[in-house]
Amino acid sequence: MQAAEKLVFKTPDVIIDRPTHYCPGCQHGTAHRIVGEVIDELGLADKTIAVASIGCSVFLYNYLNVDAVEAPHGRAPAVATGVKRARPDRTVFTYQGDGDLASIGMAEIMHAANRGERITVIFVNNTVYGMTGGQMAPTTMIGQATTTCPGGRCAEREGLPIKMAEIIGMLGGVVFCERVAVNSVKNIARAKKAVRKAFECQEQGLGFSFVEFLATCPTNWKMSPVDANKRIADELIPYFPLGTIVDRTGGGEDK
C-alpha cells in the first residue's frame, strides 16, 4: 500500500479543472488562477459576472465557474457598465488583453474608469496581439520585432509603448490602480494582493479598480518560457514599473 498523499496544492472550487488551451509558459493561466483564487477567497463566486474580451483569453469562461458574457473586441468596459448598472449588487469584472484594452477599446476603458464604474478590470499586457499571430500592439517595446513591425518597433514611426496603468491612474473615478507581474514567487504574491484589493474596492462600492499584469507570450516573442520570463524582468519592468499607482481605498488622496 502506498502512503496517503499529502495535498499541498488545492485548486479553488471556482477554477474549472480542465486542460489548458494556452501555450506552454503563457501567463494568462497564472493571471486566471490569481483571479479565481481571489474570487474564491472573498466568497464572491456565486455573485460574480465575468465579462470576457476578444484575444487569447476569450475562453476565460471555460476556466472560471462563474456567469459570463462575451464582449466585442475592446468593448468589455462598456458591457461591464451595462451589467453593473443593471445588477449593482453583483461583482463584475472584465479581463482584457493589451490590443483589446489599449488600442481598439481605448475610449471604453477611459470613460468607464473616469465615470468610476464599480467594476474591476484585469488588464493583461503581453506587448503583442497574441491571438491574431503576434502583430504589433500599442504596448510593443521599442525595437521589438513583430509580424507587422518586422524591423522592430520604431518610436518615430509608431510612437512609444502606452503605459496604461499610469494613464488610468490619472482619471477621477479610479480608486485603485496597480501594475503587477507574475515572473517570480514574490511578484505573484504581490499580484494576488493587488487583485484582492481591487475586488474589495468594488465590494465596498468605492469605485473603479484596475490591475495591469505584465505577462509573457513565449509563442509570439519566439522565446522559450524561461527566456520570456527573464524578458519580463530585464526589459518590461524597467519601462513598465511595478507598484501601486493609485490607492484611494482609504478615502484619502493618491497612495
Place this chain on the structure above:
Amino acid sequence: MAPERVFIKGNEAIAQGALDAGCRCFFGYPITPQNDIPEFLSKALPEAGGEFVQAESEVAAANMLLGAAATGVRCMTSSSSPGMSLKQEAISYMAGSELPAVVVNMNRGGPGLGDIGPAQGDYYQSTRGGGHGDYRLLVLAPATCQEAYDLVIEAFALAFRYRNPVLILGDAILGQMKEPIARRESVTYDDASGGWHLDGNAGRDKRLIKSLFLDEGALAGQNRHLMAKYAAMRAETRWEAFQTEDAELVVCAYGSIGRIAKSTVRKLRARGLKVGLLRPITLYPFPDAPLLALAGQGKRFLTIEHNCGQMVDDVRLAIRTKADSDFFGVMPGELPNPDDLEGPILKSLEG
C-alpha cells in the same frame, strides 16, 4: 380608470412607452433628431428607479445595452442614422447571442453626415440586419405618436418573446410631431422569468452568453436555430390596409410617408379615384402575403419612400409572381408634401 391622455412629441411618446413598458436601463449619445428621448429619460428613468447613462459614443452605448440585456432587464438605446452605423457591431453580437433589447432609430438624411431632416434611407440597414453576419431584427415602423407609444411597449414584449433585438424605425417628422396619446397602465416585468439571464450562479450551473461558436457544426447549428426563429417571427407581421378592397392602384409606403400618402389617397378617393394604401407596420417581417393577395386580384402597385428606392425591392419580391411595382422617391434632403405625391399616384393610376 380611463387611460391618461397626454399631449407629447413622438420622441417623448417613445420614451414614455419605454418607461411604461418597464424599461430599467437606457444608454444614449446625443444626436439630432432624437435628443428628446435621452433628455426625457435622463430625468424620468432615475426617478422610476432605473439607470440612465450618457455613453462616450454610440459604440459604447450599444455595448452597455448588450451588458444590461445579458442580465435580463428591459433596456433600450436610441439614436439616429450616423449613430446607428456605430451601433451595428453590438447589435450583431446581440443577435448572435440572442439578447432582447429595444433599439430606436429616428432616421435622418444620409449618406454620411447628411442632414438632420427626416428620411428613410436606413431601410436596408434596418431590415437586412445592419451589421455583419446573417441575422434579422424585428423592425416596427410607427406613423403616429400613439402608434410609436404602443409599438415601443409591444417591442419589449416581442424582444423577450423571441430573445432578439427589436428596432423601432421612425424619422424626424414622427419625432418632432406633437399629438395627444392615451397612456396604458405601466407594466411590471419580472426580469428573472426567462431562465437564461446572468445574475451570478448561486444555486444553479453557471450561464454563458456568447456569439462565438467554434466547435465542429456549432455555428451552423446556431445559424439554423436563428433562421427558424426568424421564420417563427412571421407570425408578428403587421400592416394597415386602407381602402385597398376595390382599389385599382395600391400605394405601399411606411412610417411618416405612409401617413402622408394616406392623406393623399383620401383626397383622391374624395374625387372618386380607386386608390388604396398598404402601410407595412412591421418592415421585418415584411407583409408579403397581403401584398401578394392584392396582386392576385389584379391590382397595380406604387411604392413611395423617402429615399432613392429600398423597400420597393421587398414589394417587388412579394408580388413578383403576379405583378410589379412603380416607384416614387422623395429625395432625402427634401421635405415630403402630400401634394407632391398626387402626381406620381395619378401617373401610376393611369398606367
